[in-house]
Amino acid sequence: MMPAGHEQNLSEGLPRGVRLGVDVGDVRVGLARSDLDGMIATPVETLERDTSVRRVAEEAxxxxxxxxMVGLPRSLNGAEGAAAQKARAFAAELVTLLSGQEPEIEVRLIDERLTTVSAHKALHSSGRKGRKHRQVVDQVAAVMILQQALDTERSTGARSGERVQAPAVPDTTQEDT
Structure with missing residues (x-):
């Protein structure tokens, strides 16, 4: 029997439950969440970068x-640069913080090419002034990352993105002979 809130969503092959979306920036981190059925992403908050990993784990x-779902910024040709390495480090830290949780919370990296650019365009076309974009652009980008992942889940019946694994623990039980 599954824990409360983890009922199987039979039409999609995935369990029901909230998913979080994260847009990792140098200064701020955007956070979004889904409904239990994984249909729609909504903004949650913008976090300061230095406290964001713990806050995301708490929210989860x-x-x-x-x-x-952590956004993985790649260049248009698919290459990963410094921003992608920061997102990977953020995701790895999340996995470490959440390890041992029951039920397990997966952390996945989602290709997020151009989401911040798209978020700025969406805010601009909605009439929001440029300076005020910074307050919410990370949340909007997190919503876009999560919504893309939710749409992929619905169309494929499988989780989107690349699963982040816990770091391997060295085996110290063997003795030197």
């Missing part, structure tokens, strides 16, 4: 989230 526990 509070909401009984199944998955955290």
């Amino acid at each position: 526990r509070e909401l009984d989230a199944h998955v955290i």
Whole structure:
């Protein structure tokens, strides 16, 4: 029997449950969440970068989230630069913070090419002034990352993106002979 909130969504092959979306920036981190059925992403908050990993882990526990989708910024040709390495480090830190949780919370990296650019365009076309973009652009980008992942889940019946694994623990039980 599955824990409350983890009922199987039979039409999609994935369990019901909240998913979180994260847009990792140098200064701020945007956070979004889905409904239990994984239909729609909505903004949650913008976090300061230095406290964001712990806050995302806390939010995941509070909401009984199944998955955290972290945006992986790649260049148009698919290459990964410094920003992608920061996102990978953020995701790895999340996995470490959440390890040992029951039920397990997956952390996945989602290709997020151009989401911040698209978020700025969406805010601009909605009439929001440029300076005020900074306050919410990371949340909008997180919503876009999460919505893309949700749409992929619905169309494929499988989780989107690349799963981040916990770092391997060295085996110290063997003795030198």
